[in-house]
Amino acid sequence: MDLGLGISKKWDYFVDKFFLFLTFLGAILVPLSLIGILIVFLKEASLAIQKFGFVSFIFSSEWDPVFEKFGGAVPLTGTIIVAFIALILGVPIALGIAIFVSEVCPNFLKEVIRLAVDLLAAIPSIIYGLWGLFTLAPIHARYIEPFLQKVFTPIPLLGKLFEGTPLGIDLFTAGIVLSIMVIPFTASIAIESFYLVPRVLKESAYGMGATKWEVIKDVMFPYCRIGIFGGIGLSLGRALGETMAVAFVLGNINNFPTSLLTPTTTVTVKLANEFTEADKDIHLSALFYLALLLYIMSLFIIASSKYLIMRVRGK
Amino acid sequence: MRERVLKIRKLTSTTILTITGLCALWGIFWLFFIIFDLIRHGIASINLSFFLEVPTPPGEPGGGLKHAFIGHLLITLGAISLGIPLGILAGTFLAEYGRNYRLSNVISFLADTMVSVPAILIGAFVYAIMVKPLGHFSGWAGSVALAIIMFPVVIRSTEHMLKLVPWTMREAAFALGAPYYKVILQVLYPAIKTGLLTGALLAIAREIGEAAPLLFTSFNNNFLSYNMNGPMASLTVTIFVYAMGPYDYWHTQAWAAAFVIALTILVLNFIARIILKGGKH
Secondary structure: OHHHHHHHHHHHHHHHHHHHHHHHHHHHHHHHHHHHHHHHHHHHHHHHHHHHOOHHHHHOOOEEOOOOEEOOHHHHHHHHHHHHHHHHHHHHHHHHHHHHHHHHOOHHHHHHHHHHHHHHHHOOHHHHHHHHHHHHHHHHHHHHHHHHHHHHOOOHHHHHHOOOOOOOOOHHHHHHHHHHHHHHHHHHHHHHHHHOOOHHHHHHHHHOOOOHHHHHHHHHHHHHHHHHHHHHHHHHHHHHHOOHHHHHHOOOOOOOOOOOOOOOOOHHHHHHHHHHHOOOHHHHHHHHHHHHHHHHHHHHHHHHHHHHHHHHHHO | OHHHHHHHHHHHHHHHHHHHHHHHHHHHHHHHHHHHHHHHHHHHOOOHHHHHOOEOOOOOOOEOOHHHHHHHHHHHHHHHHHHHHHHHHHHHHHHHHOOOOHHHHHHHHHHHHHHOOOHHHHHHHHHHHHHHHHOOOOHHHHHHHHHHHHHHHHHHHHHHHHHHOOHHHHHHHHHOOOOHHHHHHHHHHHHOHHHHHHHHHHHHHHHOOOOHHHHOOOOOOOOOOOOOOOOOOOHHHHHHHHHHOOOHHHHHHHHHHHHHHHHHHHHHHHHHHHHHHHHHO
16 A cells, blocks of 8 residues: 555656646747747748848838839838727727726617627627628728718818719728728726725715716826727737738828828738749748738737736736 | 706716617617628528538539538637647646745746737747748647637636635645645536536637637648648638638638638527526526
8 A cells, every 4th residue: 555655646646747737838929929030930931031121111102023122111000000090090089988888878779788788799700801891891892981082072171082083992091991890909908997996985976976978087087097008909909910900991002192082001901912932032032021011010009009908907 | 067067067978878778789780780790691691502512613603611611619629628738737737736936927928928929929839840941731720829819718717716715625635645736627627527528618618609710730732631731721811711712602612611700609509598597506
C-alpha cells in the first residue's frame, strides 16, 4: 500500500507538472502570436520598407504594380476617412440607444433592444457587405444621394461633399454600412457604464431639481466618460479593420476621394482585392507594409480602449 | 421668468429623450431591414439542389453550392479542433495555475485585445507562415486562421467561468489529497461544462461567418474537394466571389448562402442562451 501510494504520488506530481506545462503553453501562445504577427509582417514588408522608406511610403499616392511604385497614402487616408464617417454617424446613435435603454424605456423593452443590439453585432460582416451592395447601394444611387445633392448643392461648403455622380458605390454608402456595424460596440459598453453610476449620485441631482437630461448630461456622462471613450475606441478599432462590409461598397480605386460620392479604397479593401493577385514580390511586400501599419494602428487603439474599459469594470 | 426657464429645461429634456427613442428605432430599423432582405432574397433561391449539387460551369444557371458547404464544414471542424482545446488550456492556466502571477493578468489583457485584431490581418499572417512556405493554398491554412480567431474568445470565456467557481470547491478536493490536475479535470471542468459548451458555441458562431481570413488561406475552389491540403471553397468566400460576379443566378445563390450562414449563427446563439439559462437553475 505504502509503495503504491508513493508511486501514485510521484505519478500525480509529474502529471500535474505536465498539465501545468500544457496550459502554460496555451497561454503563452497569446503573446507569442501577437508578437509573431508583428515580426512576420515586418519581415514580409522589409523589401518595401527598404525601397520606399516610411515617410515617402505613407505620403505617396502612387500605386502602380506595372512600374513597381507603391505608396500607401490613398488606402491609409481612405481607412481613416471611412472610420471617421462611421463614428460620426454611429456613435451619437449608439449613445442615444444607451440612454434610452438605461434611463427612458420601460422594462419590457430593455431586453428587446439589448437583444437587437446583440444581433446587430452577431451579423457577420460579409452579410452587411452583401446587403450594402444589393440593397443599400441601389437605394442610395436612386433616391438618397440625388436627394442629398438637391438639398446640399446650394450650400457653399457642404455642397462640395456631395459632388459627383450618385452611383451608390462610394464613401457615403460604406460609411453608412459601417456606422450600423459599430453601433453595438459603443452602445453595449455605454449601457454597462450607465448602470454603474451610483443611485445616490443621480438621486441627489434629481433632489436639486435637475431634469432627466440634465442628470444624464451633468452627472452620468462625466461619471462614465472613461467607459464611453473605451466603447468609442472599440468601435474605431472595428471600423479601421473591417474588410468585407467595405469591400463590397467602396470600389477599389486608388484615388483620393473628392467628395462623399466618390469610390476610394482602404487598407483592408486593398488587401482583400490584390493579395492573391500580386505576382511580384514588391507588390506583395507593399501590401504587407500596409498590413503592418494597420496592425500597429489598430493594436494601439484596441489595447488602449480595452485598458479604459478594464479600469471602469475594476472600479 | 423662473417658470419659463423651467419650461424650457423640461422641454429640452423631453425633446432629447424622445430623440434617444428615435435612435433605438433607427438601430432596430436597420436590423429588421437586413433580416427582412436576407429572408426575402434567401428563401427564394433555397431548394434541394442548392445543397446537393455542385456548381454548373460559369454562365449556366442552376447547380448548387455543395462544394462550399463541404469545404466550410471541414475548415470549421479543423478550426474547432485546434482553437477550442488550446483556448480551454490557456484559460485554465490564467484562472488556475497562473492566477497569482502578474503575467497572467497581462496575457488575459492581451487575449482580450487579440479578440479585436482585424480578421483580414490574421489571414495575411497565416498566408505568410503557411501558404507561402508550402507554396499552395490549403483548407488547413483556413482552419488555422479561424482557430486563431476563436482562440482568444475561448480563453476569455473559460477563464471567466473558472473564476466563477467558488474557491471552497477546490479546497474540498485538495483536502481529499487530490492533485491540482485532478481537481481541474474531475471537479472544475464538470462544474463549468455548460459554461464551456456555451463559450464554444459562441466562439463558433463568431468565426463561422468570417470571410476575410479565408481569402488568402483556403482561397476558393470551384470543384468539390475533400482535400484539406488543397484550396477549398467556403460559403463566405463563395458569397464574396458570387456577389461580385456578373451572373444573376450567382447573386441569388450568394443571398441563399448568406441566409444559411445567418440562420446557423442565430441558432447557435439561441442554443447557447438556452443552455446558459438552463444551467442557472
